[in-house]
Each structure stands twice: as C-alpha cells, then as structure tokens.
Amino acid sequence: MTLIAKKNKLHKISTWFSDKRLHILGWTIFIFYEAIIIGIFVGRFSTLSTYVIFYSLNIATFYFHAHVVLAFALKKINERWWKLPLFILIELGVYLILTVCLDYIVINYTDYNGPIKLIFNAAFFAAPIYRAIYFMCFATSYYFLLNFLEERKKIEDLEKQRLNNIIQIAKSENAFLKAQIQPHLLFNTLDFIYQSAKDSSPVAAEAIHSLAEMMRYSVDGNKDKEFILLNDEINQVENLINLHQLRKDHHVQLRFWYDDEIRNVKIIPLVLTILVENMFKHGELLTASHPAEVSLRIEHNQLIIETSNLTKAVKDNSGLSSGMENIKKRLEYTYGKNAEFSYFTDSNQYFKVMLVIKIK
Template sequence: MFFFLKIPLFAAHLLKFYTDDMFEHTDDPNTTKNRLLKFVKKYKYHFYGWLVFLFYEIVMVGLYLNHFGHPVRYLINYLINIGLFYFHAEFTMRIGLLRRRISIIVLPLLFLVEIGSYTLLIFAAHWLLLQYTSVLGSTSVAFNYQFCISTIFRGCYFIVFSTGYYFLKNYLTERKKSDNLEKDQLKNLIQIARTEGAYLRAQINPHFLFNTLDFIYHNSRPTAPTAAEAISSLSEIMRYAVEVNPDENETLVKREVAQIENLINLHQLRADHSLSIHFYYDEDVLELSIISLLMITVVENMFKHGDLRNPKDPAKISVTLEDNELVINTSNRISQTRPSGGAHSGLNNIIKRMQYAYGNDATIKINTDNQERYTLEIRIKQKPVQYPATVRNLSGQL
C-alpha cells in the first residue's frame, strides 16, 4: 500500500528532473519543440499537481475496488475533467463575475449550462467508446437518473476545486500587484529623499560660492577694479542660472537681457574691451516670456565659435518684436580657430527645448555663408493678450 502511495511523488520528481535538464539545453526559442518546452516550464507546477492527483486517485480507487480500468478510459475521462476545471476557472468564473450587479443571475445560469454540457459530453464519450472500441468491455451505458446524478456529482467535484483555484489565483495576482506597488512606492520615497538631499546640497554649495565671490569682489575692488567687475558679472550670471526654477521653465526677456549684458561685459573684460559687438533690443520685448537660458546659450555659442575682433565686421545681437513674434537674431564671423567637438551640443539642446515648450509656434534658422559668417534667427509666436471681460466690453462701447 505504501509503495503505491509513493509512486506519484517519485513520478513528479522524475518529471521535474527531465524537464529541467531539457530546458538547460534549449538554443533556438522559435522551434516548435522549444515553444512546447517553454509552455511546459511555464505551467510545470500544474503538471506536477495533476500528475500527483491522477496517480493518487487512480491508485487509491484501484486498490479500494481491487480493479483498474483501461488506460484509454482514464485518459478520456480525465481530459474532460481537466478541461472542465480550466473552463470553469478561466471562462465561467471570469464571465460570471465580470459584472458584479448581475453575477448572482449570470453565474448560476452559466453553471447550469456548464454542468449540462459536461454530462452530455461524458455520455457521448462513453457511448462512442462502447460502440467503436472494446475499452468499456461489456459495460452498458444508459442516460438514466443514476448516470446523471453520478456525473453531476463528479462535475461538481472538479468545479469546487476549480472555483478555489480561481480565487487563489486572483489572490496571488493581487498580492503580487500590491507587493510591486509597495516596492515602487519605496523606490519613490528613496528617490524623493535623494532628490531632497541633492537639493539641499545644491542650495548650500551655491550659497557658499556666492558668499565667497562677494568676499573676493569687495576685497579686490580697491586694488583691482577690473577683476572685481569681472567677479561681479560672473556672480550675477551664476546666480541667475542657479535660481532658475525648472518647474516654471519660462522667465522674462528682461532677465535674459540683463544676463546677456553681464556676459558681454565679462568677455570684454577678458579681451581688454577689444571685442566688436552690437547688442540691440526693443523696449516692447522686455516684459515678454521666454524659456530660461535660451538667449544666453545663443550668445555664449557666438562667443565660443565666433571671431568678434574685427571692428569693420562686428557681431550683432538683436531682440525685437515683429508681427506678434519675438525675433532673436545673431550674426558673427566664424572663427578659424574655434574649438573642435561639441560645437552643436548647445544648439541641439535649444532646438529640443523649443520643440518641447513651443511646438510649431517657434522656428529656428541657421545659415553659414561660405563658412565665413554665421547667422541665427529664432522666431517665437506670442499668445494674444487676454483682457478681462469688462475691459473688452468698454472697448466695444467706445
């Protein structure tokens, strides 16, 4: 007796050994064999469970009755029963509970159809086996009360286990989702903590830097006014860059203009005021909005790659308002000794930021004249000013 009870456990371990060995030697995942092996590996615990169940049920019933049926009969009966198990879990329960309000009506109806179809299918399988094979021997098959009761009881037996499997599967799925959600929340908390730490460090370091620059400025001003002026301009530019709010993304044109003037002054001090630069802007543009650091990047690109020392051909920067468009123009001779590498990184960044911020409402044109002169034009459409309703009404009356 105990020998027969150990058979299913031994068979399950044997199946696990061979399947694991096969999976270690698979190469091409597109072959039919490997797809089948992947399927078996994915649902291997189902195979182990059914193997143990079938062996226990067949062996125990066979020992109890002292009789074992034909293998074909076992095969067909259990194929139908296993099919009922998965059909009930994957279709009947899923469809029946799809709408909670009417599930109390739909689920019993589906159950009756399911158990009726199962009974008819079992009868049809036994009748075919009796008519065309000798698997059932001399056993007769009759669709009577006794047959229906025993078949319905057998079907309900598998349906009960299938229902438990459905709820267990859903529980494990929801538990996995909950665990993943908790892990994501923990990662977010860690990321927020790191971000806050980085933000505090970013606040402390510039504060220390600006205090140091301010100290150097005041101490060098009496003896080295040029150096002090350069430190002041550099400090203003760096302070502006640090104080830019990345969430707001936009700033006023007048703030960019002020930093362009600081940038020009800083470069003039470095070059002993030998640079030829004409900077012009309309007063009307100062209160308009623009994405931060855009104009400064354009001008810095001109200093980096331009030849600005020819008084007969000076570099030009203009910021104007034309046909409700903010127009930024730069023009300069191309330096023959400009640094190689990274020449377009700043401009590529500008293009991406403009595309993100303005979409089709902004354009950028770049032109090089025989590799001697470089011109850039940016046009940004301005949104019409929305006046309050009372102002519009008064204007209409006037």
C-alpha cells in the first residue's frame, strides 16, 4: 500500500470517528454506567470479553431496529398495522437465537465463571426478551428523533428558500423600476430633439417622432395584456412604414390595405408588427413593378392577414425562420386550432404569409 493510499485510509477513518463522535461518547458513557450499576447491584463484574460480546449485540440491535425495521415497517401507512408487529416478533426471535449462541460461546470458550447456565426455562428467556425490548424502545425514540430533526431541517431549508425568493423578487422589482426609468429618459430626450428639429428639419423630426412612438409602443404598451386591439398594431405598422419611407426618400413600394371596422378586432400583441418588420428586413421593397402588400380583412367570421413581398436577390434569412416559428408557437399557444399560420416562397420569388384566426 502506497503512502498516499495509507493517508487516504487514515483520513477516512478519522472522518468517520469525527462524524460518529457523539454516538461513540454516548455508548461509552452508557456502557460504563450500566456495567458499574449492575456490577454493584449483583456484587460481581463480568469479564471484558463478555461485555464486548453482549454490548456489540445490543448496539447492533439498536441500530438495526432504528434504521432497518422501523424504516421499512413504517414506510407505507396502510401496511404498518401488520408489518411492524411481524418484524418486531422476527427481530425478538433472532435476538433470542443470537443470545443463546453467544451464551454458549461465553460459557464454553471464555474464562466465564458466572451464574448463567444453559437451562431453557421461562427465566432464561425472560432476561434476553426484556433486554431486546429495552434497546428497541431506545431505538424507537432515536428513530423518531432523527425524523423530527430531518423534518425540521426541511422546514428550515424551505424557509431559507422562501426568504431567498423574497429577496430575488425585491431585486427583480428594483431592476424593473430602473428599467422603466431608463426608457422614459430616452423618450423625453427624443421628444426634446423632435421639438428642436421640427422647424429646421421637418423630415428628421418626423423620423424621430415615428421612432419614439414605435419604441414607446414596444416598451410601455400592452403590458400584462394577452390581447390588444388591432388598431394599436395598425398604428405601429404605419409608424414603421413612415420611418422606412423617410429613410428611403419615399421609394418604398408597400401597399397597406384594411377597413376601418377591423381596428376593433382583438389579437395578441406584435404579430402584425413582426410580420411587417420581416418584410423590411428580408424583402425587396424598392422595385416599383413588384410592390409588397399587406392586407387585413374579415371573411366568414375570420380575421385574415396576408403579406406578400419580393425576396432580395442576395438572400439574408438570418432570423427569418426563428421569427416565423416564434409567431407560430405563440399562435398555437393562444388560439390552438382556431388559428392557421403558413408561409412560403413561390416560383416568382415572392415570400407570402397567410394568417387566419377565427373570431369569437
């Protein structure tokens, strides 16, 4: 065995004694106390080997009853009534057999000269039965003490977890309040720039105004709402189109069709906005002969949203599929079978999207 292996073994032994030091101390005090009391009462003391043999049996009975018999017998509530008595009877029987065997060994193979003889009568069996029940009662108290300490630890852990959750919620609320302050500071700054620029540079001022409205909608609008009016989405899309028209000097070829009564229809937020944003990001919208289209209509108690746009010659599909799949999952989660969502690129290189939602 190498020196490192010996050190590891010694460390394990030392750790075990450290963990069990209370048990070792308790049993040492109990054995010395009981041995002295009994020795004084009967007027004689047994040999060391006798003490070692029989206290080893009693200590083993103590832990076996606590960790095996009670743990297994009390595991299922509806089976306790028959398992516990049966296991205790078996345990008593095994204890009696082991006691007889140990008595035989002590009497015949040690220097024992005490009064105990192997005479199988009531008095002979009464002592070990009493002794077994004595240690089993201590073991039962030990078992319930362990369970009590374990349950208390669980309660303490749950309380710590609850306090940690409260602290995390407080931190989240604080971060949320900070996050609210920062966008509003930005909106106030944009409003100042808009007011300053609307006379000297009306085009730039209009772009700033559209951008501010879009950002305000994304940050402040629709909080904690599952559904919004389609009117809000339409206004957002018109701001988006206006911003891109200003950027491209009004060369964007996009037709936006809808009837005014459709504004009162409710829908989940940002669906229409994301569809139009994808058109600007991934589509070719500057060709007059191939204008893009967005149409909203109601037919047969169904809201129908369609988009169509020419794809770019050099395709950049980064984020397109993930954006479409995100919309699809949100629709499935909210509407289930009451919504149909499809998209594809046709033979003329037009990317088309159709969304059909049944209106309740």
